[in-house]
Amino acid sequence: MEGLLKLSTLVIVCMLVSAPMASEAAISCGAVASNLGQCINYLTRGGFVPRGCCSGVRRLNSMARTTRDRQQACRCIQGAARALGSRLNPGRAARLPGACRVRIAYPISARTNCNKVR
Numbered sequence: 378m379e380g381l382l383k384l385s386t387l388v389i390v391c392m393l394v395s396a397p398m399a400s401e402a403a404i405s406c407g408a409v410a411s412n413l414g415q416c417i418n419y420l421t422r423g424g425f426v427p428r429g430c431c432s433g434v435r436r437l438n439s440m441a442r443t444t445r446d447r448q449q450a451c452r453c454i455q456g457a458a459r460a461l462g463s464r465l466n467p468g469r470a471a472r473l474p475g476a477c478r479v480r481i482a483y484p485i486s487a488r489t490n491c492n493k494v495r
Contacts, residue, residue, distance in 0.1 A: 403442075404437075404449045409450055409454060412434070415427050419469060420465055421461060423466065426476045430477070434477040434479050435477065438474075438481060448492065455487060458487055467486065467487065471484060473485060482495060
């Protein structure tokens with residue numbers, strides 16, 4: 378039940394963050410949240426990276442075709458990270474793409490400047 382509450386909170390935050398930017402990019406924060414939803418337990422509690430999490434990471438990476446898409450995904454990820462607050466382990470978040478064998482063009486970090494993502 379706690380995981381469902383976290384996912385619901387994440388989706389709501391992502392939807393609020395994405396509303397003013399919806400016309401700028403094809404990727405919505407709802408899409409980011411749904412693709413990364415299975416990663417939450419790993420990012421907050423550790424353990425193994427679920428197969429569904431990596432599938433979502435790969436799917437999200439393939440959706441982010443343009444600079445605007447990648448910048449939007451970056452903003453959504455940062456909004457979700459803020460929503461998780463201190464429960465999020467920044468080291469696990471940074472290692473997630475590598476753990477899923479996905480290369481992305483920017484680091485997963487709260488300090489990433491999404492406007493510079495290309």
